[in-house]
Amino acid sequence: MVLLCFVLDDFRYYWVHRFGHRIRWVWASHVNHHSSQHYNLTTALRQTWTGTFTFMMVVRAPLILLGFHPAMVLFVGGLNLIYQFWIHTEAIGKLPRWVEAIMNTPSHHRVHHGRNPRYLDANYAGVFIIWDRIFGTFVPELDSEKPDYGLVQNIGTFNPIRVAFHEWVGIWKDVTRRGLSLKDRLLYAVAPPGWSHDGSRDTSEAIKAKHLARTPEDKGTPGFT
């Protein structure tokens, strides 16, 4: 029962995390897990301060409605986070093939933290990498391309308050801009990060497309399919 709850909760984690990268409002609280330009165990501890504002807890409701005790749901969610601690390391290369096939590993999660165009929006897994394989977001770490860690546009500050709130401030500034339609204001909060009403910024799709325009031979390789 606990095992089933753990697996279903990991499925929940995958989607919450995926939304966390594709909806700016949710990204605003997840971004501080990604703003470090280093990749080590302390990165795992950079967890959101503002997650309560994003209402993603509601995604736990189905598990409770299925009959799992709320305490068990929170417990397995905690186990999930603990599992993710050890994968934040460069000290472990690739693990045996069956492990890399099923589990989220340091190699898979390095890709998730990479800002290389190839590695954007990949490997949202918590514990099991199978969700990425099923839903088409899996990108393997290539020996020929080391992940470059951090954000597409790095913040350049170590101030924890600035780190925790900069994206929220950005959303506020965009949503309250003069002369925008209501739809544009809404999209500044819920469209993928990098969306802009005038196309002046790049989403991850735009970054990938620009990369392919420069480097057409990458077409069809991992991350560009």
Ligand SMILES: [Zn+2]
């Ligand atoms: Zn993430």
Ligand SMILES: [Zn+2]
């Ligand atoms: Zn991480």
